[in-house]
Amino acid sequence: RTNCNPTEPKPTKSMTFAQSQSALDHAGVGAESIAELFWVMLIGGTLIWLIVVGLAVYAMVVPGEHDQKKTRMLVIGGGAVFPTIVLTALLTYGLAMLPELQRPAPEGSQVVEVSGVRWWWRVNYRMPDGKKIETANEIHLPVNEPVEFKLKSEDVIHAFWIPSLGGKVDMMPGRENRLKLHPTRVGVFRGVCAEYCGEAHTQMAFDVIVQSREEFDAWLHQQALPAVSGSDVAEAGREVFEAAGCGACHAIRGTSADGVVGPDLTHFGSRRSIGASVLPNNADNLTRWIKETHRVKPGVEMPAFEAFADDELRSLVRYLGELK
Ligand code: CUA
Numbered sequence: 001r002t003n004c005n006p007t008e009p010k011p012t013k014s015m016t017f018a019q020s021q022s023a024l025d026h027a028g029v030g031a032e033s034i035a036e037l038f039w040v041m042l043i044g045g046t047l048i049w050l051i052v053v054g055l056a057v058y059a060m061v062v063p064g065e066h067d068q069k070k071t072r073m074l075v076i077g078g079g080a081v082f083p084t085i086v087l088t089a090l091l092t093y094g095l096a097m098l099p100e101l102q103r104p105a106p107e108g109s110q111v112v113e114v115s116g117v118r119w120w121w122r123v124n125y126r127m128p129d130g131k132k133i134e135t136a137n138e139i140h141l142p143v144n145e146p147v148e149f150k151l152k153s154e155d156v157i158h159a160f161w162i163p164s165l166g167g168k169v170d171m172m173p174g175r176e177n178r179l180k181l182h183p184t185r186v187g188v189f190r191g192v193c194a195e196y197c198g199e200a201h202t203q204m205a206f207d208v209i210v211q212s213r214e215e216f217d218a219w220l221h222q223q224a225l226p227a228v229s230g231s232d233v234a235e236a237g238r239e240v241f242e243a244a245g246c247g248a249c250h251a252i253r254g255t256s257a258d259g260v261v262g263p264d265l266t267h268f269g270s271r272r273s274i275g276a277s278v279l280p281n282n283a284d285n286l287t288r289w290i291k292e293t294h295r296v297k298p299g300v301e302m303p304a305f306e307a308f309a310d311d312e313l314r315s316l317v318r319y320l321g322e323l324k
Contacts, residue, residue, distance in 0.1 A: 234319040
């Protein structure tokens, strides 16, 4: 997509995407191994390139007759033996990292179930008592603990990837894949869909918040509660939400809205972003999202609601914002 589109989301002052999305800026055990592998491969590759180019230049600039036997040795040595040794060494080195990365998380680890849906993420947390809590497009993780992800898809193939924390894993329809991650640093990181899955593939991202165990427990406890919102304006917004039939697709626990087609909005106001990490979550952006859904995120399943009166929209946005 080009940047000349006047309706392209523009960065606002409140844009708080201070989000890392690189294995080189690693904050997890898996990403650390990937970064190490990257540097070894890069340095190894650079050395080989320098040797090969050096020899080629040498062959070109050094005049005189070449001894045929020596030349043959050089071709066999430099062209076959040397690359075989180096590539075998790099392969062995890379494969040796796999068992640790593939080892499942220990029994009792936090389990997070994530489903890829065009084009957002359904997130379920398993509570200690076995109960499931649903949220969307934002994943919280306790720092310095292994976490077990169970990854599924509800439609096409997606891929779950948090570059700063570890490797990516495909999400296949009709099958469950596992991924163990082990965050080692507190922070906000960006996760993405890493498998082309249709029109809004590039706008299928999520926020990952790595926090202390205490903060994580507090967050999980709060997510488990039904929705609460306070003001009268918000109450009017709840009526707008109901009248417009938003509850057919979205669930808000504690109200009559129990749709399962779209993201659960029970604690929508507590999330950092809107539309699977497309816009920072604030009143202006939410207003825009509801009115111009398809301009903000072409291909999205949610219809745009252009017909709301200004005061209806204002109270609706207020209501959703208060769902913390
Ligand atoms: Cu989902 Cu690409």
